[in-house]
Amino acid sequence: MLQNKGLTVIDVYQAWCGPCKAMQTLFRKLKTELNEDEILHFVVAEANSIATLQPFRDNCEPIFLFSVNGKIVTKIEGANAPLVNQKIINLINEERKIAAGEMVRPQYHEITFVDSDTEDAGEAFNENVDQLYSIAIIKPEAVITGKTIKIKEKPDFEDFVTLMTTGISYILVVSQDNKQEPPCEETVSNPENKEPKETSEDQHEMATPTVMRKKWDSLQEYLERQNISQFCDVEENTTNVNKFIDIFFPDFKSISKLEKTLALLRPDLFQEKKEDVFNIIQDEGFKILMQREIVLSEEEAKTLCKEYENEDYFGNLIENMTSGPSLALVLLRENGLQHWKELIGPSTVEEAKERLLESLCIQFATKSFPINQLYGSDSLEAAEMEIQYFFPPQNTLALIKPHATHEQREEIFSIIKEAGFDITQMKEILLTKEQADKIYFKITNKDFYKDVLEILSEGPSVVMILTKWNAVSEWRRLMGPTDPEEAKLLSPDSIRAKFGITVLKNCVHGSSNIQEAMETINRIFEEFVPENSEEH
Numbered sequence: 001m002l003q004n005k006g007l008t009v010i011d012v013y014q015a016w017c018g019p020c021k022a023m024q025t026l027f028r029k030l031k032t033e034l035n036e037d038e039i040l041h042f043v044v045a046e047a048n049s050i051a052t053l054q055p056f057r058d059n060c061e062p063i064f065l066f067s068v069n070g071k072i073v074t075k076i077e078g079a080n081a082p083l084v085n086q087k088i089i090n091l092i093n094e095e096r097k098i099a100a101g102e103m104v105r106p107q108y109h110e111i112t113f114v115d116s117d118t119e120d121a122g123e124a125f126n127e128n129v130d131q132l133y134s135i136a137i138i139k140p141e142a143v144i145t146g147k148t149i150k151i152k153e154k155p156d157f158e159d160f161v162t163l164m165t166t167g168i169s170y171i172l173v174v175s176q177d178n179k180q181e182p183p184c185e186e187t188v189s190n191p192e193n194k195e196p197k198e199t200s201e202d203q204h205e206m207a208t209p210t211v212m213r214k215k216w217d218s219l220q221e222y223l224e225r226q227n228i229s230q231f232c233d234v235e236e237n238t239t240n241v242n243k244f245i246d247i248f249f250p251d252f253k254s255i256s257k258l259e260k261t262l263a264l265l266r267p268d269l270f271q272e273k274k275e276d277v278f279n280i281i282q283d284e285g286f287k288i289l290m291q292r293e294i295v296l297s298e299e300e301a302k303t304l305c306k307e308y309e310n311e312d313y314f315g316n317l318i319e320n321m322t323s324g325p326s327l328a329l330v331l332l333r334e335n336g337l338q339h340w341k342e343l344i345g346p347s348t349v350e351e352a353k354e355r356l357l358e359s360l361c362i363q364f365a366t367k368s369f370p371i372n373q374l375y376g377s378d379s380l381e382a383a384e385m386e387i388q389y390f391f392p393p394q395n396t397l398a399l400i401k402p403h404a405t406h407e408q409r410e411e412i413f414s415i416i417k418e419a420g421f422d423i424t425q426m427k428e429i430l431l432t433k434e435q436a437d438k439i440y441f442k443i444t445n446k447d448f449y450k451d452v453l454e455i456l457s458e459g460p461s462v463v464m465i466l467t468k469w470n471a472v473s474e475w476r477r478l479m480g481p482t483d484p485e486e487a488k489l490l491s492p493d494s495i496r497a498k499f500g501i502t503v504l505k506n507c508v509h510g511s512s513n514i515q516e517a518m519e520t521i522n523r524i525f526e527e528f529v530p531e532n533s534e535e536h
């Protein structure tokens with residue numbers, strides 16, 4: 001059975017209970033839905049009948065092994081239908097992408113079987129994750145209203161499912177002493193569906209990295225000390241944490257290796273060879289998250305070049321650095337910081353000539369300038385500070401209007417993520433007139449305002465604080481012109497062009513300027529203290 005091409009899911013069962021009936025139903029459903037007979041196979045195997053499966057004999061739970069082209073790459077213990085479902089969908093999607101040439105087959109680490117009594121499951125999942133993580137699920141009611149959760153002690157399961165599917169939950173992967181940025185996900189549950197949804201559609205991953213810097217021995221204990229444990233479910237058992245990560249953040253391992261760095265092109269290089277540098281950045285697999293031209297002040301140049309202050313060329317250097325715009329970039333890539341440093345080479349041309357002739361420092365060296373024309377952050381901490389300095393985050397208020405469908409909301413969340421916004425706060429609310437007035441205070445005296453209120457009363461809206469450098473104008477650019485018809489002509493990829501119906505039903509709203517953003521955020525999210533900083 002391991003010779004099958006593609007994915008083979010093996011249901012390892014015990015003789016005394018037989019294969020799991022519920023899972024057989026799931027497998028049939030997936031066979032029909034995915035329609036991939038060539039690359040999706042299900043088999044059953046009795047634990048006692050095959051020597052390799054002996055470690056699973058006498059297990060009280062079924063085991064599901066996932067074999068890809070003959071290699072067992074992962075396993076799931078227990079009849080956890082959502083997890084098995086998600087794993088199969090992920091692996092089949094991967095096979096589809098590989099077949100379409102959109103991705104290279106990953107290097108699978110074949111898992112080895114040891115006696116299941118020895119707590120192996122967590123380790124097998126954990127082999128590439130060297131950090132210890134906890135999962136925190138902030139419950140919907142806490143997200144929406146901040147009220148105490150009503151059902152806490154020994155909830156009835158049905159009530160619990162109802163509670164958890166009433167709205168948005170925040171799901172966080174948190175770690176101690178974390179230098180990387182684990183992702184955060186907001187999940188909008190479908191209130192009509194009492195079962196936890198099983199497809200990837202109900203999971204929209206937000207680019208909302210959340211770094212918890214505070215040290216705690218146990219996240220649960222920390223939340224109890226803060227008197228907020230009732231708002232949040234915490235999972236700290238390694239096996240379960242890995243299962244949750246697999247469900248909610250299937251690409252977690254690759255995300256957690258991504259690093260941001262600040263890169264700087266000094267004025268001469270920026271003016272003369274920007275395109276060459278951009279081609280290199282692209283060829284080396286970096287994603288440019290943000291970029292801006294900046295004319296450095298003398299003070300800024302002196303701070304950046306502090307290490308050369310005793311050199312006789314220091315004066316010329318500062319003059320050169322302040323002579324015109326430099327280009328600041330935020331670059332993202334796996335191992336991005338180190339890779340950029342290696343590419344650009346040492347900080348002085350002299351040093352590069354001695355040991356790194358192939359570096360960009362030599363490639364772009366000019367006679368008059370002894371310093372590397374390119375800069376990269378020295379450490380992840382330095383990168384974070386420099387990025388904050390050159391790209392100070394700004395908040396804007398964004399709203400998705402009631403008429404947007406569930407699918408459209410999902411797509412808007414993806415657009416937000418792609419554009420590099422953090423969703424700093426989010427609530428799903430049926431806006432009252434009073435709340436709408438707080439958002440639209442500028443137009444309350446217009447004739448059409450009553451129509452705006454009517455549109456907003458048709459159902460719940462999603463209100464968000466979006467955070468990013470230049471957030472106000474970036475969000476307005478993504479929204480497009482107010483009138484969807486105009487948007488279709490002038491900005492066909494914008495949200496209003498795609499999902500707007502009329503001027504009133506134009507899908508989204510955003511603050512017009514920084515001042516308005518701060519005012520409306522303060523009014524709608526009273527507990528939030530916005531820090532919209534003016535740019536340097």
Ligand SMILES: Nc1ncnc2c1ncn2[C@@H]1O[C@H](COP(=O)(O)OP(=O)(O)OP(=O)(O)O)[C@@H](O)[C@H]1O
Pocket residue numbers: 442443448452481482503504505506508509510511512
């Ligand atoms: N002439 C109009 N007729 C009907 N509705 C309008 C008209 N002008 C604006 N609106 C509605 O009122 C909302 C707020 O108007 P405003 O003038 O603030 O537009 P905007 O700044 O382009 O968009 P928004 O504030 O929604 O981001 C618009 O999004 C639109 O739905």
